[in-house]
């Protein structure tokens with residue numbers, strides 16, 4: 516019987532996770548689900564936790580759902596641990612957007628100075644969790660979503676020395692859910708190949724005769740949102756650029772390929788609807804009001820307004836694939852092992868992989884053309900600098916990360932921004 520633990524259990528996404536477990540009840544002999552949070556999240560944990568209990572009951576299952584603030588108690592003898600927490604809560608996310616914006620740079624949850632600081636706040640916490648896992652559940656699998664998901668998974672591998680980890684994101688899931696229909700196909704008749712790093716990957720697609728259909732999808736992509744998560748404003752990619760690339764970039768690439776327009780849009784939004792963090796806080800309020808309803812025992816449709824829709828379902832699929840050795844194709848953050856030869860073999864990439872009892876086995880993607888190779892090498896090496904700065908608290912390294920980040924123009928302003936963000940995040944940065 517399985518013991519499942521979710522750290523950051525008070526998240527509004529938890530009902531999707533429970534729904535994902537319920538869908539797979541025949542594949543997963545679950546006995547206990549432990550939802551862990553911190554005192555600041557206790558109210559949310561209680562509301563969403565009782566909703567989870569109702570969902571399990573409505574499904575006719577006898578799973579125990581435990582709500583706790585005691586992480587080590589939850590981790591004791593766990594089989595699967597998933598992480599979906601937000602250090603500093605939404606207040607920190609507002610600062611990640613507002614402060615860079617005030618310097619004329621784009622700050623976003625996982626990109627620009629905002630993403631760097633989310634990593635700085637999160638790395639010490641995830642390494643503490645790994646330390647607890649070594650003592651409480653040394654054989655457990657860790658399924659990480661906590662953003663920036665790729666950098667956090669890298670820190671778990673490189674600094675936590677924990678190999679049984681898989682990093683996940685919903686962006687590839689959404690692409691595979693929506694693109695086949697654009698060309699009148701079904702996913703089961705297509706082969707997808709993804710490679711890159713989290714929120715910075717590309718993919719190619721082939722049909723069941725082996726013909727590449729990537730550019731057929733590109734031709735249709737311009738007609739709509741093609742699986743773009745709700746949180747990303749749709750500035751279209753330049754068509755000539757994609758025709759040269761012959762690959763489909765992920766939704767987040769527009770922060771780099773159309774940086775000016777994305778920045779302008781974001782600064783414009785700040786004046787009206789506010790930051791994405793503030794928009795999400797309003798969606799969350801609506802969601803938690805629904806979760807409080809003692810008659811609600813299913814995932815409400817409003818959750819689809821969140822950018823991370825379908826991500827918890829991906830977690831459940833990864834868990835079921837490991838447990839039942841399903842050898843499913845999934846796009847995961849895992850050790851490269853040569854699958855992406857343009858990146859170091861012993862670091863984390865986000866890549867198509869076979870997921871089964873042995874964990875994720877990455878599928879070889881091959882070399883990129885110079886333009887994409889250049890971007891990717893810059894971004895991956897920047898991630899390594901960010902993680903090292905997050906672990907050591909080295910100011911010079913933090914400045915190096917800011918200098919490398921394409922969304923931060925180097926110079927005195929960049930250094931002033933770094934200093935201001937260090938002060939604004941002080942209580943969550945014990946390492947600096």
Ligand code: NAD
Nearest residue numbers: 523525526552556599600601660661662664683684685823
């Ligand atoms: P949220 O603000 O609702 O936070 C989730 C919970 O984490 C809260 O209840 C909070 O109290 C709790 N928390 C904060 N610090 C904690 C700690 N040290 N230990 C345990 N719990 C703690 O966040 P959310 O919007 O649900 O997102 C959760 C996380 O998942 C974020 O890091 C977000 O970026 C990430 N996310 C990732 C993906 C993906 O594609 N990988 C998709 C969606 C969300």
Ligand code: G6P
Nearest residue numbers: 684685686744746795821822823
């Ligand atoms: C998805 C990403 C996540 C991100 C989320 C933001 O695009 O894959 O990594 O955290 O959406 O969604 P939100 O609703 O919080 O803005």
Ligand code: MN
Nearest residue numbers: 664684685686
């Ligand atoms: Mn993501």
Ligand code: MN
Nearest residue numbers: 917918920923
């Ligand atoms: Mn820079």
